Amino acid sequence: MAMTAFDEMYGLPGDDLHTRAPYDELRRWLAATPPEQFAIRRSQAELFFRRIGITFSVYGEAEAGERIIPFDIIPRVLTGDEWAVLDRGLRQRVTALNAFLADVYGAGECIRAGIVPAELIYSNPAYLPKMAGRTVPHNLYVHIAGIDIVRVGEDAFYVLEDNARTPSGVSYMLENREAMMRLFPELFSCHRIAPVEVYPEALLATLQSVAPAGAPACPTIALLTPGPYNSAFYEHSFLADKLGVELVEGRDLIVRDDTVYMRTTEGPRRVDVIYRRIDDDFLDPLAFRPDSVLGVPGLMDAYLAGNVTLTNAVGTGIADDKAIYSYMPEIVRFFTGEEALLKNVPTWRCREPEALAYVLDNLSELVVKEVNGSGGYGMLVGPCATQGEIDQFRKKLRRSPEGFIAQPTLALSTCPTFVASGVAPRHVDLRPFVLSGTDGIRVVPGGLTRVALKEGSLVVNSSQGGGTKDTWVLEN
Amino acid sequence: MLSRTADNIYWSARYLERADFQARILDACTRLTSLPASYAGASNAWEGAIASTGGANLFRSLYDRIDEWTVRDFIAFNPGNPSSISNCLMIARNNARAVRTALTSEMWEVINDAWLELKGSTRQDMDRDEIARFIAWVKGVTQMFEGAAHRTMLRNDAYYFTRIGGAIERADNTARILDVKYHLLLPVNETVGGGLDYFQWTTILREVSALTAYHWVYRESVKPWLIADLLILNRQMPRSLASCYEALVRHFDLIAETYGQQGECQRLAGATLTHLRASCMESVFQEGLHEFVTGFIGRNHALGDGIARQYLLS
Known part of the structure; x- marks a missing residue:
C-alpha cells in the first residue's frame, strides 16, 4: 500500500533535502557515524535488553517463550511547543474521563442530557452494575491512563484510543531512555531532553495521595500482578522495584473483616492501596469470575467498604470502549465546559445502521476495530487486507455490528528506523502516561513511541511485530 | 517481607548451592575414574557418584547402564532428574525471576546469564575437556552469586x-x-x-x-x-x-x-x-x-x- 505520510524527520513526503528543526543534530549524527558503529550499538542494545530480562510473552505462541520487543536506536523527537499542546490536551481529556466515569456510576447526568446513549452504557459488557451507585475513594477512577496518539501532519495530532484499564508500556519508556543514555551519551550532551526518570516518583506520589481516608500518613502500597506468566510481568516487577513496594500475587493477599492484608514473614500486614495489573474480571472470584485463581476472595467487599483503594478503579473499562470513544468530544465539552484540545479520529459506530451500511461498502479503505479489543487483536486494516479477510470480516460485522467501530485509514507519521536494508521510514504512534491523584494530574514529558517495523504496516502493537523507540521531548 | 518472596529467595539460594554440589560430585568422580587401572575401583566410582547425589533409584529408572556418559547426563543435564545441574539452574532462575525486586540486579544477572548460557551452549556429547570447563563454569556461577549477595545485598x-x-x-x-x-x-x-x-x-x-x-x-x-x-x-x-x-x-x-x-x-x-x-x-x-x-x-x-x-x- 502506498501512502504518503508526514515524516517526523523530513516533514512533507518527498522532501528529503529539508530536515525539521528538532531533528537537525540527529540527522548530522546519522550521517557522520560509520555504519559499523551502528551495527555494534544495535547489538549492544539487544544485549542490554536481554540481560536485564525485559521480555514479554506473546499469547498463543508457546514456542516463542520470552521475547524482547525490538528496540530502534533512532529516537523520536517532539519539540517543547508540540509537547505543551499535547500536555494540555491530555490533562483535559483525563479530567473528563474521570468525571465521566464518576457520572456513569453515579448521577448519570451525561446520559440524561443525551450526551451518550443510555443503552451504550447499560448494555455494555464493560459496564459493571456492581459499581453502580457506589463511591470509590476520592471519586477518582483512572489514576493511570495511557492515551494513544497518532500524528498525521505538522500540527495534526489525534487521539486514537484511551486506555483506562491497566495500560502497559511505561517500563519501555524508562528502559529505552536508559539504553539510549548508555549507548549514545554524546547525543544527550548536544540536546536538552526532558527527563522521564521522574515517572516512578510521580506514580508513587499519586498512589500515596489516593489512600483511603483512614490510612496512615505513609500508606502501604502493593502492586498486584497475575504472575510471571503474564506478558507484562517484567513491567510489573520493574515498577514495584522502582516504587519500592511489594509485588504481590493474589495468593499473597487475604481479606479479613473487609480489610486486605498481605502474608509476610512477620504475619499479616494491612494494605491500603493496590496498584492492580489484573483485569476486573479476575480481581475477586466471589464477585466476578468464580474460576479466577489470580484474584483475592473478598477483595471487592473490602474495596466497596472503602478500606482499600484499587488503581485503576473497578469498572473503568467502559471508558476504553471504542464506541464510547467516539463520543469523547461531547464528553469533554459536557464535563469541562471546553472544546476538546486533542482531536478524535472520525469514527463510524457500526451499531448505527447508516454507519454500518457505509462501513460495509468501504471495508477496503477503513480500519475496523472491536469496541472492546486491545493489543491490536481482532482488527481489520482494510487497505492491507486480502479479499478473503475482508469477506470474512464482513460476515462478522453483519452478525454483531454493535461490537465494532470503523475509522478512516490514517497515514500515521513515519520516523527513520533501522531495518534490514538500512534506514527507512516506518509508521509510529505515541502513548504518553497520565497520572491522576488527589493532588492533581502529573504527565511525564515523553511516552512510549511504538513503531511498525514491517514496511507500510500501520499496526504498531508489540504482539503484531511492532518495536519501540526512545521518545524525546526537547526543552525550550 | 512477603512470605512468597522469602520462599523464592530461599529456594533460589538452595538450588544454586545444589548445582555447585552436583558439579563437585561430577568433578571428583571424573578424577577417580582416571586413576591407574591397578586401583581398579574405577567401575564403582560412578555408582558412588550417583549415591552421593541421592538419586540412585531415579537413576536406575532412567538408564539401563551406569558409566561415564549416563552418570554425566544424569548429573549435569537430564531434565528428568530434579537435581540435575541444568534443572537446578533453571529452578533457581524461575524463583529469582518471580522475585526480581528482592534480589539485587547483580544477583539477578548472574542467574539470568547462567540460564541463557546454559540454554545456548551446553551439549550432551561434550568431551572431557569440555565437561571440565562446564564444571568449572557451574562452580563459578555459584561463587559469583554468593559474591554478588555478599557485596550488594x-x-x-x-x-x-x-x-x-x-x-x-x-x-x-x-x-x-x-x-x-x-x-x-x-x-x-x-x-x-x-x-x-x-x-x-x-x-x-x-x-x-x-x-x-x-x-x-x-x-x-x-x-x-x-x-x-x-x-x-x-x-x-x-x-x-x-x-x-x-x-x-x-x-x-x-x-x-x-x-x-x-x-x-x-x-x-x-x-x-x-x-x-x-x-x-x-x-x-x-x-x-x-x-x-x-x-x-x-x-x-x-x-x-x-x-x-x-x-x-x-
Missing part, C-alpha cells in the same frame, strides 16, 4: 534468607556425602584396604574442596577419622555440619532480632548446634557414624519444614 531479611537457603542445603550435601561414604570412614587406628581407600578418602575431600584445608588443619597424612572430624565438627571448615549450623543459628537470630520474635526455627537450629558442639569424634563413632549422620539429616530436614511453617506459608 542490604543486610536485611532477604539477605538472611539467602544465607539460610545456602547453609541448609550445604549441610544436607555434606551429610549426604558422609552418609554414602560412612563405611570408608573408620574410628582411630582401624584401617582397611590400601591405595584404593586412600583415593576414595581424598575423593571425599575433593568433593568438598577440602583437601588443602585438611593438610592445613591436621598437618598429617589423610586419616579417615580426621576426615569425619573435618566435615562434621570442625568449625573452621566452611562446609562442616558445625559451620553450616553456626551460620544458620546466626542468621535465624538476626531474623528474630529484626522481627522481634523467636520461634521454632531458632529453637531447632540452636538445638542441633548445641548437639554438634557437645560431640567429639569418639562419641560420634560410639553412636555409630551412620546413625549419627542419619539422625542429622532428619533434623536438618525438620528444620526445613520448620522454615516453611514459620516464615514461608504464614
Whole structure:
C-alpha cells in the first residue's frame, strides 16, 4: 500500500533535502557515524535488553517463550511547543474521563442530557452494575491512563484510543531512555531532553495521595500482578522495584473483616492501596469470575467498604470502549465546559445502521476495530487486507455490528528506523502516561513511541511485530 | 517481607548451592575414574557418584547402564532428574525471576546469564575437556552469586534468607556425602584396604574442596577419622555440619532480632548446634557414624519444614 505520510524527520513526503528543526543534530549524527558503529550499538542494545530480562510473552505462541520487543536506536523527537499542546490536551481529556466515569456510576447526568446513549452504557459488557451507585475513594477512577496518539501532519495530532484499564508500556519508556543514555551519551550532551526518570516518583506520589481516608500518613502500597506468566510481568516487577513496594500475587493477599492484608514473614500486614495489573474480571472470584485463581476472595467487599483503594478503579473499562470513544468530544465539552484540545479520529459506530451500511461498502479503505479489543487483536486494516479477510470480516460485522467501530485509514507519521536494508521510514504512534491523584494530574514529558517495523504496516502493537523507540521531548 | 518472596529467595539460594554440589560430585568422580587401572575401583566410582547425589533409584529408572556418559547426563543435564545441574539452574532462575525486586540486579544477572548460557551452549556429547570447563563454569556461577549477595545485598531479611537457603542445603550435601561414604570412614587406628581407600578418602575431600584445608588443619597424612572430624565438627571448615549450623543459628537470630520474635526455627537450629558442639569424634563413632549422620539429616530436614511453617506459608 502506498501512502504518503508526514515524516517526523523530513516533514512533507518527498522532501528529503529539508530536515525539521528538532531533528537537525540527529540527522548530522546519522550521517557522520560509520555504519559499523551502528551495527555494534544495535547489538549492544539487544544485549542490554536481554540481560536485564525485559521480555514479554506473546499469547498463543508457546514456542516463542520470552521475547524482547525490538528496540530502534533512532529516537523520536517532539519539540517543547508540540509537547505543551499535547500536555494540555491530555490533562483535559483525563479530567473528563474521570468525571465521566464518576457520572456513569453515579448521577448519570451525561446520559440524561443525551450526551451518550443510555443503552451504550447499560448494555455494555464493560459496564459493571456492581459499581453502580457506589463511591470509590476520592471519586477518582483512572489514576493511570495511557492515551494513544497518532500524528498525521505538522500540527495534526489525534487521539486514537484511551486506555483506562491497566495500560502497559511505561517500563519501555524508562528502559529505552536508559539504553539510549548508555549507548549514545554524546547525543544527550548536544540536546536538552526532558527527563522521564521522574515517572516512578510521580506514580508513587499519586498512589500515596489516593489512600483511603483512614490510612496512615505513609500508606502501604502493593502492586498486584497475575504472575510471571503474564506478558507484562517484567513491567510489573520493574515498577514495584522502582516504587519500592511489594509485588504481590493474589495468593499473597487475604481479606479479613473487609480489610486486605498481605502474608509476610512477620504475619499479616494491612494494605491500603493496590496498584492492580489484573483485569476486573479476575480481581475477586466471589464477585466476578468464580474460576479466577489470580484474584483475592473478598477483595471487592473490602474495596466497596472503602478500606482499600484499587488503581485503576473497578469498572473503568467502559471508558476504553471504542464506541464510547467516539463520543469523547461531547464528553469533554459536557464535563469541562471546553472544546476538546486533542482531536478524535472520525469514527463510524457500526451499531448505527447508516454507519454500518457505509462501513460495509468501504471495508477496503477503513480500519475496523472491536469496541472492546486491545493489543491490536481482532482488527481489520482494510487497505492491507486480502479479499478473503475482508469477506470474512464482513460476515462478522453483519452478525454483531454493535461490537465494532470503523475509522478512516490514517497515514500515521513515519520516523527513520533501522531495518534490514538500512534506514527507512516506518509508521509510529505515541502513548504518553497520565497520572491522576488527589493532588492533581502529573504527565511525564515523553511516552512510549511504538513503531511498525514491517514496511507500510500501520499496526504498531508489540504482539503484531511492532518495536519501540526512545521518545524525546526537547526543552525550550 | 512477603512470605512468597522469602520462599523464592530461599529456594533460589538452595538450588544454586545444589548445582555447585552436583558439579563437585561430577568433578571428583571424573578424577577417580582416571586413576591407574591397578586401583581398579574405577567401575564403582560412578555408582558412588550417583549415591552421593541421592538419586540412585531415579537413576536406575532412567538408564539401563551406569558409566561415564549416563552418570554425566544424569548429573549435569537430564531434565528428568530434579537435581540435575541444568534443572537446578533453571529452578533457581524461575524463583529469582518471580522475585526480581528482592534480589539485587547483580544477583539477578548472574542467574539470568547462567540460564541463557546454559540454554545456548551446553551439549550432551561434550568431551572431557569440555565437561571440565562446564564444571568449572557451574562452580563459578555459584561463587559469583554468593559474591554478588555478599557485596550488594542490604543486610536485611532477604539477605538472611539467602544465607539460610545456602547453609541448609550445604549441610544436607555434606551429610549426604558422609552418609554414602560412612563405611570408608573408620574410628582411630582401624584401617582397611590400601591405595584404593586412600583415593576414595581424598575423593571425599575433593568433593568438598577440602583437601588443602585438611593438610592445613591436621598437618598429617589423610586419616579417615580426621576426615569425619573435618566435615562434621570442625568449625573452621566452611562446609562442616558445625559451620553450616553456626551460620544458620546466626542468621535465624538476626531474623528474630529484626522481627522481634523467636520461634521454632531458632529453637531447632540452636538445638542441633548445641548437639554438634557437645560431640567429639569418639562419641560420634560410639553412636555409630551412620546413625549419627542419619539422625542429622532428619533434623536438618525438620528444620526445613520448620522454615516453611514459620516464615514461608504464614
